[in-house]
Amino acid sequence: MLIFEHSSKGRKGAPQSPATKASVSAIPENLLRKQSAALPEVSELQAVRHFTRLSQKNFSIDTEFYPLGSCTMKYNPRACNTLAMLPGFLNAHPLTPDEQNQGFLACMYELQEMLCEATGMAAFSLAPMAGAQGEFAGVAMIEAYHKARGDDARKEILVPDAAHGTNPATAVMCGFTVKEIPTLDNGDVDLDALTEAVGPQTAGLMLTNPSTLGVFERNIEAIAKVVHEAGGLLYYDGANLNAILGKIRPGDMGFDVIHSNLHKTFSTPHGGGGPGSGAVGVADRLKEFLPLPVVDKVDDGYRYLTAEDRPQSIGRLSAFMGNPGVLLRAYIYMRFLGREGMVRVAEFATLNANYMMAEAKRRGFTLAIDNRRASHEFIITLKNEARDYHVSAMDFAKRLLDLGYHAPTTYFPLLVPECLLIEPTESEAKEALDGFMDALEQIKHEAETNPELLHAAPQTLPVKRLDEVRAAKKLDLAFAR
Amino acid sequence: MPFIPHTDEEITQMLERIGVDSVDDLFDEIPVHLRAGVLDAVPAGMNEMEISRLMRQRASENTTATCFLGAGAYEHHIPAAVWEITTRGEFYSAYTPYQAEASQGTLQLTYEYQSMMTALTAMDVSNASMYDGASSLAEAILMAVRANRKSKSRKILMPTTVNPVYRKTAHTIVKGQQIELVEVSYDQAAGTVSLEQLKQAQQQQGGDITAVVLQQPNFFGCLEDVDAITDWAQENKILLIAVINPLTMAVLSPPGNWGTGSGADIACGDGQPLGAPMSAGGPYYGLLCCKQALVRQMPGRIVGRTVDLDGKEGFVLTLQAREQHIRRSKATSNICTNQGLVVTASTIYMSIQGAQGLENTAAACFENNNKLVAKLSAIDGVNKVFSGTHFHETALQLEKPAAGVLKALMQKGILGGYDLSHDYPELGNAILVCTTEMRSEEDIDAYAKALQEVLNVASLAESA
Numbered sequence: 001m002l003i004f005e006h007s008s009k010g011r012k013g014a015p016q017s018p019a020t021k022a023s024v025s026a027i028p029e030n031l032l033r034k035q036s037a038a039l040p041e042v043s044e045l046q047a048v049r050h051f052t053r054l055s056q057k058n059f060s061i062d063t064e065f066y067p068l069g070s071c072t073m074k075y076n077p078r079a080c081n082t083l084a085m086l087p088g089f090l091n092a093h094p095l096t097p098d099e100q101n102q103g104f105l106a107c108m109y110e111l112q113e114m115l116c117e118a119t120g121m122a123a124f125s126l127a128p129m130a131g132a133q134g135e136f137a138g139v140a141m142i143e144a145y146h147k148a149r150g151d152d153a154r155k156e157i158l159v160p161d162a163a164h165g166t167n168p169a170t171a172v173m174c175g176f177t178v179k180e181i182p183t184l185d186n187g188d189v190d191l192d193a194l195t196e197a198v199g200p201q202t203a204g205l206m207l208t209n210p211s212t213l214g215v216f217e218r219n220i221e222a223i224a225k226v227v228h229e230a231g232g233l234l235y236y237d238g239a240n241l242n243a244i245l246g247k248i249r250p251g252d253m254g255f256d257v258i259h260s261n262l263h264k265t266f267s268t269p270h271g272g273g274g275p276g277s278g279a280v281g282v283a284d285r286l287k288e289f290l291p292l293p294v295v296d297k298v299d300d301g302y303r304y305l306t307a308e309d310r311p312q313s314i315g316r317l318s319a320f321m322g323n324p325g326v327l328l329r330a331y332i333y334m335r336f337l338g339r340e341g342m343v344r345v346a347e348f349a350t351l352n353a354n355y356m357m358a359e360a361k362r363r364g365f366t367l368a369i370d371n372r373r374a375s376h377e378f379i380i381t382l383k384n385e386a387r388d389y390h391v392s393a394m395d396f397a398k399r400l401l402d403l404g405y406h407a408p409t410t411y412f413p414l415l416v417p418e419c420l421l422i423e424p425t426e427s428e429a430k431e432a433l434d435g436f437m438d439a440l441e442q443i444k445h446e447a448e449t450n451p452e453l454l455h456a457a458p459q460t461l462p463v464k465r466l467d468e469v470r471a472a473k474k475l476d477l478a479f480a481r
Numbered sequence: 482m483p484f485i486p487h488t489d490e491e492i493t494q495m496l497e498r499i500g501v502d503s504v505d506d507l508f509d510e511i512p513v514h515l516r517a518g519v520l521d522a523v524p525a526g527m528n529e530m531e532i533s534r535l536m537r538q539r540a541s542e543n544t545t546a547t548c549f550l551g552a553g554a555y556e557h558h559i560p561a562a563v564w565e566i567t568t569r570g571e572f573y574s575a576y577t578p579y580q581a582e583a584s585q586g587t588l589q590l591t592y593e594y595q596s597m598m599t600a601l602t603a604m605d606v607s608n609a610s611m612y613d614g615a616s617s618l619a620e621a622i623l624m625a626v627r628a629n630r631k632s633k634s635r636k637i638l639m640p641t642t643v644n645p646v647y648r649k650t651a652h653t654i655v656k657g658q659q660i661e662l663v664e665v666s667y668d669q670a671a672g673t674v675s676l677e678q679l680k681q682a683q684q685q686q687g688g689d690i691t692a693v694v695l696q697q698p699n700f701f702g703c704l705e706d707v708d709a710i711t712d713w714a715q716e717n718k719i720l721l722i723a724v725i726n727p728l729t730m731a732v733l734s735p736p737g738n739w740g741t742g743s744g745a746d747i748a749c750g751d752g753q754p755l756g757a758p759m760s761a762g763g764p765y766y767g768l769l770c771c772k773q774a775l776v777r778q779m780p781g782r783i784v785g786r787t788v789d790l791d792g793k794e795g796f797v798l799t800l801q802a803r804e805q806h807i808r809r810s811k812a813t814s815n816i817c818t819n820q821g822l823v824v825t826a827s828t829i830y831m832s833i834q835g836a837q838g839l840e841n842t843a844a845a846c847f848e849n850n851n852k853l854v855a856k857l858s859a860i861d862g863v864n865k866v867f868s869g870t871h872f873h874e875t876a877l878q879l880e881k882p883a884a885g886v887l888k889a890l891m892q893k894g895i896l897g898g899y900d901l902s903h904d905y906p907e908l909g910n911a912i913l914v915c916t917t918e919m920r921s922e923e924d925i926d927a928y929a930k931a932l933q934e935v936l937n938v939a940s941l942a943e944s945a
């Protein structure tokens with residue numbers, strides 16, 4: 001039932017707003033609204049009950065194991081939320097003079113510094129509001145760098161075919177053309193193809209390492225050399241640092257620009273689709289191009305750098321300072337971890353993934369890439385099950401929901417047929433991993449003996465499988481009053 | 482080990498199953514000479530008690546003042562229930578609703594949000610949100626360029642009455658795609674862009690204009706002549722992009738109703754006034770609405786209502802063929818993560834307030850601003866810059882440098898407004914003051930008293 005269907009005409013009594021409507025008759029008649037907006041008219045209790053019930057229709061980290069590959073669904077510590085919502089932060093107007101905003105700016109400056117250290121980059125900007133905006137900032141800086149050098153012919157961005165869809169979409173937004181580089185069966189980038197592809201037109205290469213296939217790119221030094229010798233820059237899609245934090249740093253691998261999704265590695269909540277943060281880091285030669293604002297430390301405190309301080313900046317990406325509430329949560333989480341905790345994140349995320357991969361193999365599943373170490377995630381391909389029993393990765397995913405587990409990422413990366421991309425994260429205990437593997441094994445058995453169970457799943461959730469074709473054909477995007 | 486549950490015994494069992502001796506062996510594909518050393522610049526870890534102490538200290542170093550500053554972020558009352566419900570773990574710690582059956586809570590809520598936003602703006606379609614108001618303007622411009630196939634120029638008329646940081650942000654985001662943002666000046670008496678000025682700009686640019694941006698209320702709090710400009714745009718096949726403050730739409734004519742035709746083509750703006758705290762700049766969210774004809778050019782996620790196998794109502798992400806994970810380099814935008822949790826708060830806020838609550842709130846902002854402006858402009862040396870009606874912001878001319886006055890007000894515990902002299906040097910020593918429903922008569926009197934005192938200090942000009 002929609003909130004609109006709980007509505008009764010004339011019901012009000014929100015004690016939160018002014019009780020009466022002041023006169024607006026000084027506003028010219030034609031600029032006034034003629035008819036009240038058709039919003040629901042409900043009591044506070046009705047609203048609270050409705051939205052509490054809606055929340056109960058969600059799977060979440062707080063309620064289920066959520067091994068969604070490449071999304072890093074680790075525990076979001078409650079203290080990070082509580083402390084980021086202290087009144088001193090919540091009540092700060094974004095244009096508060098720096099002198100009155102020192103507590104917040106100190107946190108932001110230290111966050112920049114910790115990110116530099118963790119990634120081996122020279123400078124960071126916290127401005128991008130999500131990974132895709134971080135990518136945009138990164139590629140825009142590559143463009144600005146070449147342009148500042150008068151190197152105007154570099155119009156092409158190289159992207160591995162296994163890359164996330166945002167990579168090519170971003171390159172196009174920044175005015176580049178995109179060339180895809182093939183990936184070898186063992187998960188490494190095809191170095192010969194790369195060497196052939198680079199040239200005076202190459203602006204840069206966007207790369208994820210560990211790759212979207214869940215393995216470490218072993219030729220990273222050779223790749224960096226090829227791209228740099230051609231005059232291009234190396235962009236690190238660091239959507240996820242969970243597998244390498246404190247183990248190896250993108251800066252040391254030769255990357256010139258990176259973005260880091262703080263809502264993954266640094267545990268800020270995903271909130272049902274955001275907000276996130278895609279902080280960007282750069283090598284020294286790109287520092288001047290960072291998006292604004294950047295926080296600087298001066299003798300008597302901290303201040304925002306402006307366009308006057310950074311005339312070569314690619315500019316602003318939002319009205320104010322990215323997503324400060326997200327940045328504060330990431331800062332608090334990093335202070336919890338400290339330098340030893342960061343290394344342990346990578347160690348235990350990797351331990352959990354490799355354990356699950358070993359378990360998957362033992363239980364008869366086919367790994368997309370065998371005989372390699374898993375990073376923080378790994379891939380099962382269900383192509384054999386699909387062939388033999390006519391069940392798809394989607395069927396497995398839906399059946400998992402019935403058994404109380406959120407499904408892994410399905411059908412990504414696009415290169416692997418019928419795949420499940422599984423990322424347990426470090427915050428899950430062994431029994432959760434074992435429980436999930438038991439469920440997966442049970443489903444495999446069901447696929448062999450009673451595939452209908454999979455086709456008909458889910459049965460235990462608020463709805464059964466939904467008609468997506470109808471949703472796209474008979475568009476119903478808003479309640480009709 | 483913070484947030485890592487493993488016991489020593491489990492670690493041993495797991496390593497055995499993998500077939501390695503130590504956790505370190507799992508990293509043996511990383512070249513040894515590239516391995517990181519100790520992260521010296523990261524401090525040692527802390528426990529929750531220590532972090533709480535640190536963060537309370539930091540929060541207290543942010544000095545609070547009575548806020549008369551707006552300029553794109555507004556202090557409104559947020560009912561306690563809003564963030565209590567929003568931060569329930571089931572909303573807070575869920576991911577993007579890709580598994581629809583396990584995400585009906587977020588999906589239905591988003592559909593309800595879309596319904597509320599279309600009701601408020603009188604537009605046909607709303608997406609599930611963009612990052613903020615400024616970036617949603619950039620996406621609205623990109624959308625207009627894709628949608629207006631009759632126009633070849635990729636020129637956008639951008640009145641300077643549009644929020645300066647929105648203009649800057651839009652420039653950053655669209656400049657890679659050969660789109661030209663043509664600035665159009667405003668009428669210095671009225672503080673609004675006139676139809677004549679827009680017509681003139683159109684002529685100077687050779688006639689072919691892709692879209693025009695119009696902010697209501699505009700950055701100065703003045704009310705633009707939205708009907709006439711919308712009609713002119715439609716006659717000239719120019720798409721009209723409205724930038725709005727959604728709370729004011731409870732009282733003001735919404736973009737879908739502008740003019741005598743079908744209204745604005747695209748509406749964008751910042752959702753912050755509807756339930757998001759100011760929070761040093763975010764997270765807020767960008768609202769983005771359009772006419773039905775433009776739905777396939779809409780960036781970002783959209784939720785649709787459909788049925789399940791049994792014919793029962795349910796909700797899914799729809800029209801995904803527009804998005805980057807399907808279309809890759811041909812997507813409408815690279816956006817994927819949006820501002821879902823803030824949209825959750827906003828939907829609960831709008832439900833609790835209802836239309837009546839929003840109208841009362843918006844009208845109180847209007848009334849309080851009038852009271853403030855009456856009191857302040859009664860002071861010698863303080864004058865309204867523009868004639869006409871203002872919504873909850875007003876530009877005031879001072880006889881002394883704005884920066885010094887604002888600094889002196891801050892020392893008296895008053896965040897006195899926005900210094901207009903950087904973005905609008907033609908206005909001289911002008912500030913933009915803002916009042917919401919939060920400001921009491923006492924607050925307003927305190928501001929007037931403080932300003933009087935500050936302006937009386939003879940040495941101010943020198944100290945500034």
